[in-house]
Amino acid sequence: MNILLLGSGGRECAIATALVESPKCDRLFIAPGNGGTAELGTNVALDIEDGRAVVDFARENDCELVVIGPEAPLVAGVADVVRDAGIDCFGPGAAGARVEGSKDFSKRLMMKYDLPTAAYGTFTDCDSALAYLNEQGAPIVVKADGLAAGKGVTVALTKEEADEAICECFDGRFGEAGSTVVLEEMMTGPECSMLAFTDGVTMIPMAPSQDHKRAYENDEGPNTGGMGVYSPVPEHLVSAEQLAAMVEIERRVVAELASEGITYSGCLYGGFMLTSEGPKVLEFNARFGDPETQVVLPRMKADLIEVFLACDAGTLTEDMVSWDDDWAVSVVLTSAGYPGSYEKGKVITGIERAEELPGVTVYHAGTALRDGELVTAGGRVLDVTAVAPTFEEARERAYAACELIDFEGKTYRSDIGMRAVKR
Ligand code: AMP
Numbered sequence: 057m058n059i060l061l062l063g064s065g066g067r068e069c070a071i072a073t074a075l076v077e078s079p080k081c082d083r084l085f086i087a088p089g090n091g092g093t094a095e096l097g098t099n100v101a102l103d104i105e106d107g108r109a110v111v112d113f114a115r116e117n118d119c120e121l122v123v124i125g126p127e128a129p130l131v132a133g134v135a136d137v138v139r140d141a142g143i144d145c146f147g148p149g150a151a152g153a154r155v156e157g158s159k160d161f162s163k164r165l166m167m168k169y170d171l172p173t174a175a176y177g178t179f180t181d182c183d184s185a186l187a188y189l190n191e192q193g194a195p196i197v198v199k200a201d202g203l204a205a206g207k208g209v210t211v212a213l214t215k216e217e218a219d220e221a222i223c224e225c226f227d228g229r230f231g232e233a234g235s236t237v238v239l240e241e242m243m244t245g246p247e248c249s250m251l252a253f254t255d256g257v258t259m260i261p262m263a264p265s266q267d268h269k270r271a272y273e274n275d276e277g278p279n280t281g282g283m284g285v286y287s288p289v290p291e292h293l294v295s296a297e298q299l300a301a302m303v304e305i306e307r308r309v310v311a312e313l314a315s316e317g318i319t320y321s322g323c324l325y326g327g328f329m330l331t332s333e334g335p336k337v338l339e340f341n342a343r344f345g346d347p348e349t350q351v352v353l354p355r356m357k358a359d360l361i362e363v364f365l366a367c368d369a370g371t372l373t374e375d376m377v378s379w380d381d382d383w384a385v386s387v388v389l390t391s392a393g394y395p396g397s398y399e400k401g402k403v404i405t406g407i408e409r410a411e412e413l414p415g416v417t418v419y420h421a422g423t424a425l426r427d428g429e430l431v432t433a434g435g436r437v438l439d440v441t442a443v444a445p446t447f448e449e450a451r452e453r454a455y456a457a458c459e460l461i462d463f464e465g466k467t468y469r470s471d472i473g474m475r476a477v478k479r
């Protein structure tokens with residue numbers, strides 16, 4: 057079958073890689089795609105938040121399945137438009153995607169069903185938010201309610217920082233997304249991401265993973281889209297009991313949404329903090345994680361097309377997915393200056409040599425083809441991923457591969473996965 061995949065990041069490159077491995081895949085179109093997806097299928101220019109445009113393209117090109125990678129088209133309801141047109145779709149409709157599209161909706165849902173998360177307040181005007189801040193004091197976490205491309209959260213250690221973050225939201229820094237603000241108790245502990253496939257009833261948890269969100273080593277510096285990730289997460293960081301608790305929380309979310317008449321199908325992403333009181337929810341996302349997908353899918357044994365179709369059709373069964381015992385480590389190569397301003401258009405070399413190393417796959421994130429040459433086109437450029445029987449080997453292979461790749465301004469953290477090493 058022909059498939060249309062929406063998105064352009066490392067996540068979509070990893071999804072595309074798995075889709076073309078399926079014997080069911082004829083033609084794969086990626087909108088808009090990147091320099092890496094261009095080698096896996098056909099990149100097409102399309103407004104991916106315009107459901108009609110997506111349906112028109114899918115019909116003209118006989119696509120029987122649309123896979124939605126990023127949150128913006130999900131929250132915009134593109135999955136609903138695709139399904140209404142009679143085309144199969146992977147990803148929740150707008151009603152389900154609110155778990156990510158509105159922090160307030162997601163917090164209300166958790167409170168209503170007594171799911172463990174940080175205490176919070178929601179505000180639609182600056183004065184009330186500042187009054188709550190005065191009552192609660194710092195540290196406190198300030199979140200723009202709507203989608204803000206991963207930039208809408210400030211973990212404020214002082215009242216001044218919180219004050220500034222609140223005012224920025226109400227001054228329109230995130231547009232409409234910041235016109236409602238959630239203030240949350242700060243939690244502490246290691247983080248763990250748990251993705252799960254679901255058809256609205258059945259759930260298949262994927263392997264846990266740990267993202268590294270801060271820009272600099274030792275988890276210092278500003279938050280980013282993710283600087284590296286590994287999977288699975290060892291027992292000394294997350295126990296089997298904690299994993300089961302996380303999966304149970306996600307099952308409840310899907311079940312409670314169903315009880316309210318919302319069928320949530322696709323991938324549900326739970327971001328958890330492992331607090332001294334047990335796992336608590338940081339956030340839900342209505343999609344695969346980026347860069348989590350880049351270490352989860354390479355370890356998965358399944359026909360991804362079959363799984364995607366079953367999620368949509370309500371026919372998901374647990375035997376559709378199994379896991380390799382291997383470890384996966386992915387290091388993100390960024391452009392110098394990221395997450396601040398950075399330059400684009402730098403020529404990238406060495407990917408082929410890197411991929412000759414055993415177990416190494418280089419997923420493209422911010423790359424483009426310019427006159428036949430591969431160049432940087434974003435802050436996160438490449439996700440250099442290695443799979444190996446032990447964590448140490450996976451890590452060594454990933455870093456050996458990073459050294460073989462070159463572009464002006466290449467930057468990366470050298471401590472990805474160090475938390476997995478028991479001290
Ligand atoms: P979110 O997009 O809500 O997951 O927030 C992004 C990041 O901010 C998370 O991965 C955490 O590192 C941090 N964060 C969010 N909420 C909290 C919280 N209540 N306490 C501590 N850190 C938080």
Ligand code: GLY
Nearest residue numbers: 267282345346347
């Ligand atoms: N890795 C964080 C996210 O995908 O939201």
